[in-house]
Amino acid sequence: MTEFTRFGDPQRFSIAVRWVRDSEPRERRPADHGWSMGDLRIDVAGRNITQSLQGTQPKAHVGWYLSPLLEWLADNWIPLLHEEDFSWSEKSSAPALVACRRALDRWIGESDETGRATYATVQAWYRRHALRSAAEGGLLPDLFVRRFIDDIELSWSLATPLFAPEGFTFVAEPGTARLPVADVAGPLWEALAWAVRTAPAETDSDRAAATRLATKITALRDTSAAAMTAAYVQSDLLASVRAALARLGAAAHRLLDDVRIVDVPAVSTFSPAVAMFGGVTPNIGREDVDTISSLLASRMDIPESPALAELVRPRAGVPLGVPHQDGYDFAAELLEDLDEPGDAECIDIRGVVRRLGIDVRETRLVTDTIRGVALAGEGFGPTILVNTASIYNAAEEGRRFTLAHELCHVLFDRGRARRVAVASGPWVAPGIEKRANAFAAYLLMPGPLVRRLLPAQQRIERDDIVKAAATLRVSETALTEHIYNLDLIGEWDRERLRAAFRGPSSD
Secondary structure, eight states: OOOOEEEEETTTEEEEEEEOOOSSOGGGSOTTTTTOEEEEEEEETTEETTOEEETTEEESSEEEESHHHHHHHHHTHHHHHHOOSOSSOOOSOOOHHHHHHHHHHHHTTOOSHHHHHHHHHHHHHHHHHBGGGGOTTSOOOEEEEEEETTEEEEEEEOOOOTTOOTTEEEOSOOEEEEEEHHHHHHHHHHHHHHHHHHOOOOSHHHHHHHHHHHHHHHHHHTOOHHHHHTTTSOHHHHHHHHHHHHHTOGGGGGGGOOEEOTTSSOEEEOOHHHHHHTTSOTTOOHHHHHHHHHHHHHTBTOOOOHHHHHHHGGGTTOOOOOHHHHHHHHHHHHHHHHTOSTTOSSOOHHHHHHHTTOEEEEEOOSOSSOOEEEEEETTEEEEEEEETTSGGGSSHHHHHHHHHHHHHHHHHOOOTTSEEEEEESTTSOHHHHHHHHHHHHHHHSOHHHHHHHSOSSSOOOHHHHHHHHHHHTSOHHHHHHHHHHTTSSOHHHHHHHHHHHHOOOOO
16 A cells, blocks of 8 residues: 655644545445545644544544545645635634534525525535535545635534444544635645646546646646635625726736735735625725725835734734633733723723824714724734714724724734734624724723722612713723623623613513
């Protein structure tokens, strides 16, 4: 038996493959992929996710036909490595495996037209991102691959494949990893190239199948960056952005420069314009496209202040953990670094962003779905745009929260390109938005300050919340939810206070 050929680093991502001789006569094998019997091993972050047991016999790899997997990789290459958004409304920050399985379970039983249509879109997304969809009857691990900003998110479980031999189980514990795009795309591309070079085709039909695979791979080599980014931003929106930047002059076209991986058809880092517009409604109008594009162009080549750079540098690349707790922790660390709040009774968030050299622009966009915009990092002057058309920004309390929310993006959401360009709204990854919301809540309502303003030994009443919220310059509802998260009140008291601020119901 030949040795495995491994591509990549097992401590990050690797795929190891080899062809093996099939004991079945050719005429008894599957007509379309019976030529491709082989062994497969996949390692993610030092864990072998193809490790299995059949009875008491452990194996580090799985054996099955490789052709369906190779065809699936070639057919879904672009969305696999460049599509981030789910095709359904997903409010959780769960990894793709959990979110997609949950959506399939939720929508499969719906019989109305909307339910059936949603289930179809979830199924289609599953087929683009779930390794096992390459061949539901094959011995393939339950692995999902999805773009996540400038990373690839990998999530897996030990679920047994359909029609697996009796006693067969995967043994790797379920997990999630986020890795640089090149760490995943490179090994997968090398594995495809290896398959074409070494395909053990025996018959004319086998050779024709191998040639079809080779043709697909050749076509992928010629894929334009625009075709790749179309999996991240809708083509018509991207065309509108290109037109807006063209009107701003030649220099603005740098905002469309994606970073491609050498000799691999994949974008490792999306351009600032693609990153920005990947998180907005596809229906955004030309006027807003022009406004945001002009903002990007006007803030090019402006350095950030030393005060901001000092705060950002140690935190670059902070991984996304539990969003709510991360947000609280990051805000507490920032307050300590800034020596805030001191003796003050509220956080002067406008003073904080001014102290860090962040330019704040209050602008009325046509759309009300964008709450704010954050722009910072390599090549850009740090900027926060507050959209005064958003219902969240109707009052000063809401605008203060938006400033704190966007400050979280400026400090903690810089990708591997060491920059951030994000428009906050319902299309941004839920985990990132939840973390920024938690950060804003704690930054404006630090635990020590809240405890100082509220009674410690007696029940917290509506008037206590009103007075404390006025002092902190936040809304009463935000403070009520926050003190629950700080464990200052329990579930019953939270509901009591919620009802107090809702007022009496009318029949």
